[in-house]
Amino acid sequence: MNILFVLSQMELTGAETYAVSLIQRLQDMGHKIIMVSDTLNSELNIPYYSINLNNRKSPLNRIKHVLSLIRIIRQENITIIHAHSRASSWPAYFASRIANIPLVTTAHCIYPVHLSSKLMPCFGDKIIAISEAVMDHLIKDFGIKNNNISLIPNGIAVNRFSPQIVLNELREELGIQPDARVISWVGRFSGGRGKLIEEMVERAFPEVLMNIPDLNILIVGGGERTALMEARVRAVNQQFNREIIRLTGLRYDTPQIYGLSDMVIGAGRVALEAMSCARPVIAVGERKYIGLLTPLNIEEGITTNFGDCCQMQAINWKAMSRTMIELLKDKDRIKQLGTWGREVVVSRFNLDMVAGKVVGVYEGMFHAKIRRRAEVRKGGECL
CATH class of the missing domain: 3.40.50.2000 (Glycogen Phosphorylase B;)
Structure with missing residues (x-):
């Protein structure tokens, strides 16, 4: 699959280290990853596009963000979008709907709740919650249905993070x-x-x-x-x-x-x-x-x-x-x-296990999309 990771990083945070470790494992599994973010602090051998997603006060800027993502989706032949923040999930949501591809968002924390965010959560087709507290927050504060959330924890590369002999x-x-x-x-x-x-x-x-x-x-x-x-x-x-x-x-x-x-x-x-x-x-x-x-x-x-x-x-x-x-x-x-x-x-928390579960979410969304297309095609034939 060609997977577009969308972040809104202004500095190095846990969301970026989460994404980077997952990207490296997904590459090992044969997937192609493309990243969009405001900045990127880590070294990655992948296509990277810098978009200032945090500059979203103006409606015009938000529209530009959506159009930029659509251009990247078409240029890179994207299969699935994976967003990693509220600032990135909003433009990713509208880009995914226009491009007709699935969107999954990983919820890394407890988010501020506003009337606009409750009316239009924009998390996508599926949400990955990194902990039970985050999952409960999504259900209680945003009205997300339980069956739209997958509880998948942070994945740790246990071979890299292993007992060290310090020189x-x-x-x-x-x-x-x-x-x-x-x-x-x-x-x-x-x-x-x-x-x-x-x-x-x-x-x-x-x-x-x-x-x-x-x-x-x-x-x-x-x-x-x-x-x-x-x-x-x-x-x-x-x-x-x-x-x-x-x-x-x-x-x-x-x-x-x-x-x-x-x-x-x-x-x-x-x-x-x-x-x-x-x-x-x-x-x-x-x-x-x-x-x-x-x-x-x-x-x-x-x-x-x-x-x-x-x-x-x-x-x-x-x-x-x-x-x-x-x-x-x-x-x-x-x-x-x-x-x-x-x-x-x-x-x-082994990264291999966690990455396998994330890919399972991707595959579930991808196959659901194929089934919907088949149903639409079948309905058209009946007419």
């Missing part, structure tokens, strides 16, 4: 002593994610640093709030009189960063990637603090996409600090939880 060169590059303990946080600095890590730097990390003197904290990411992050990190480093928290910027060697870490803090795909690398994870998202992932709370983590997709709840920063301190002092538990987490991801 000393990486520690030297980052200025970390050979035996020093490390916590890593990975994510963007914009929106709720940025506000979350800013508060964490001020309200959770100092207590941990006072109890674990050799600790190093890596903050991997970037975005529009970088200057604010730099100021907050500088203040904590001055408090402890050394570069104890490091801003690394965007990095594409995250498996090695996870492997370097004694624990990882994150939500969404970051939590799964770190678990796949056999690292214990403290799950905290934009809406909720789940805590240290264990067999007792893993289902809550999965259901809420590790704190990103649920009702907003206040974070107990002191509880988070205590959890970090206790775990850093227990090497056996770090190893035990790492082994368990790897098993969870391999058995439930």
Whole structure:
């Protein structure tokens, strides 16, 4: 199949990493992928078209977006469209209807609900929800029928995100002593994610640093709030009189960063990637603090996409600090939880399995389209 992936990325987010990993697996399966997005941060050997889909305030711009997608659909002989955001699903919906091809949208998060979006959801023929909380949100807030939604989680390339042997060169590059303990946080600095890590730097990390003197904290990411992050990190480093928290910027060697870490803090795909690398994870998202992932709370983590997709709840920063301190002092538990987490991801989030389910959605839509055409043709013959 020739599949058009439509995103609306202004920066690197989980939606792009989801799409990129899925694209690579679909290519291995023999499918041709074409991508449309505002920007593309990852290196991919596929046709890529840049369209500013976020510039949608003007009705004229929206019409231009639809016409641009129709041109690409015809030029690339597209079979199916796969959208990955609200900004991309709207023009993709109208382009798919005009071109008479199926549209599937992956819902990655909890979306704002407006009267216009309820009256015209524009998700397409099928929706893939990455968690149960997202699925419930689509049914409750947008009135989507249950049988139009497929619950398919994030897929993780478990061979790439695997237990790592970290070379000393990486520690030297980052200025970390050979035996020093490390916590890593990975994510963007914009929106709720940025506000979350800013508060964490001020309200959770100092207590941990006072109890674990050799600790190093890596903050991997970037975005529009970088200057604010730099100021907050500088203040904590001055408090402890050394570069104890490091801003690394965007990095594409995250498996090695996870492997370097004694624990990882994150939500969404970051939590799964770190678990796949056999690292214990403290799950905290934009809406909720789940805590240290264990067999007792893993289902809550999965259901809420590790704190990103649920009702907003206040974070107990002191509880988070205590959890970090206790775990850093227990090497056996770090190893035990790492082994368990790897098993969870391999058995439930393996990219090969997830890609197979996504292709199943594609094939179901494609065959449904063929059946509809046959029924129309048969009806015409009867007349």
